[in-house]
Amino acid sequence: MTVRARRRPASCAVCGLVTGVLVTFAAAGCGVLPELPDDVPGDVVPTLAPSVGSSARENLSPDGFDAVQRMAVRIRNVGCSGLSTGSGFAIDEHTLITNRHVVADSEVLEVSTYDGRDLEVAAASIAGLADLAVVRTDDALPSYPQLADRDPVRGDTVLVVGYPQGGELTVTAGEVIGRTTDPLNENLGEVLVTDAPVEPGSSGSAALDTDGRVIGVVYAKTSDDRSLLIPLSTVHGLLADDRAFMAVPPCA
Amino acid sequence: MLGLLLLGAIGVGAYLWLTTVRWQDDSAAWELKARGYAEEVAELRAELDGVNAELVAAREQLATATQRITDLANEKAQLGDENVASQQYLDYQTRVSEAAGVVATALGQCTAAQSQLIGYLEDSEAYDPADLDRFAGEVSELCRQANEANDQLQRELTQ
Numbered sequence A: 001m002t003v004r005a006r007r008r009p010a011s012c013a014v015c016g017l018v019t020g021v022l023v024t025f026a027a028a029g030c031g032v033l034p035e036l037p038d039d040v041p042g043d044v045v046p047t048l049a050p051s052v053g054s055s056a057r058e059n060l061s062p063d064g065f066d067a068v069q070r071m072a073v074r075i076r077n078v079g080c081s082g083l084s085t086g087s088g089f090a091i092d093e094h095t096l097i098t099n100r101h102v103v104a105d106s107e108v109l110e111v112s113t114y115d116g117r118d119l120e121v122a123a124a125s126i127a128g129l130a131d132l133a134v135v136r137t138d139d140a141l142p143s144y145p146q147l148a149d150r151d152p153v154r155g156d157t158v159l160v161v162g163y164p165q166g167g168e169l170t171v172t173a174g175e176v177i178g179r180t181t182d183p184l185n186e187n188l189g190e191v192l193v194t195d196a197p198v199e200p201g202s203s204g205s206a207a208l209d210t211d212g213r214v215i216g217v218v219y220a221k222t223s224d225d226r227s228l229l230i231p232l233s234t235v236h237g238l239l240a241d242d243r244a245f246m247a248v249p250p251c252a
Numbered sequence B: 001m002l003g004l005l006l007l008g009a010i011g012v013g014a015y016l017w018l019t020t021v022r023w024q025d026d027s028a029a030w031e032l033k034a035r036g037y038a039e040e041v042a043e044l045r046a047e048l049d050g051v052n053a054e055l056v057a058a059r060e061q062l063a064t065a066t067q068r069i070t071d072l073a074n075e076k077a078q079l080g081d082e083n084v085a086s087q088q089y090l091d092y093q094t095r096v097s098e099a100a101g102v103v104a105t106a107l108g109q110c111t112a113a114q115s116q117l118i119g120y121l122e123d124s125e126a127y128d129p130a131d132l133d134r135f136a137g138e139v140s141e142l143c144r145q146a147n148e149a150n151d152q153l154q155r156e157l158t159q
Helices: A002-029 A054-058 A232-239 B002-122 B129-158
Strands: A072-079 A083-092 A095-098 A106-113 A121-127 A133-137 A157-162 A170-181 A190-194 A206-208 A214-221 A227-231 A245-247
Touching: A072 A095, A072 B002, A083 A157, A083 A214, A083 B002, A106 A121, A106 A133, A106 B002, A157 A214, A214 A232, A227 A232, B002 B129
Parallel strands: none
Antiparallel strands: A072 A083, A072 A106, A083 A095, A095 A133, A121 A133, A121 A245, A157 A170, A157 A206, A170 A190, A190 A227, A206 A214, A214 A227
């Protein structure tokens, strides 16, 4: 009896310790007691790839000029009996669109870019059925825009990029007011009327939509200060017809 | 039973002590790291402010430079126009001067021929009347052409 009585406390102590440990870990495992913290990681800074915002990407330019400015050209017509200036715009690396009356009666055509570079002219041809002309250059043009896939409609915003009065390159904005028959009878079909300001010298300027796509070509100004555009559909139609253009007649 | 509870309490206490110490260490490590990152953030903010200031200055310089390029391109174009216009005016003046010289010569020939005709008429008996008539006709035609050239020159000059 005595021996048994001496051994019972020892076994109870072991049992109690074991039970205590088990209870402790069970309690910790069940969330009653806080868990031990994880080791502090060496570096918690996430690795991100460098990115450029879409607006910044759209403004990227090799020289700080907008694409809209880079595709515009100034045309000097050293004529058979005088001097005149007009505007034009590139449609590919070596081709310009302008007005027939800008290049007509020319002895020499001189084309310069937004940054004052002179481009060598290879050939010029005029359309018979519209106030349009195509000028080919030997030198590469700095930039050229996309052509829109449809004519603009009333209310659409229009940007005109050109050299009014033969002066500084400007961008003016307005809205398409509607369509009308050509008051000057120089073009087949209807032409577009806008309230974008133009001046003599703006002839041949590109008319662009808000995405910078060509929607027409400026060719005249009305007495109430509205601008007249040859619609893109007419331009498309003539460019697709090889027989629509003929060489500019030489000086008599 | 009390012994069991005591041992359990000791175990829990030991675990809580260990947990507390580990969390304290962990917290200190995180704080150290946070302070390091805070310093880094402060440095990067200062750098960013500096870079933004440089960017603003660079943009202003770019805008000034592009405007200057535009101005220079325009000045070059205007000078080119003036040069062409001057050349055309010079060509016009040259043509007018040449035409004036031709007119002056023609008028001089007309005058000389008329003087010659007057001399012949003063001594008309010495010449064949038919020859005199022919010569008078030639002089008249010469003077008509000279006058016509002069009229054309005058019209050109008044344009």
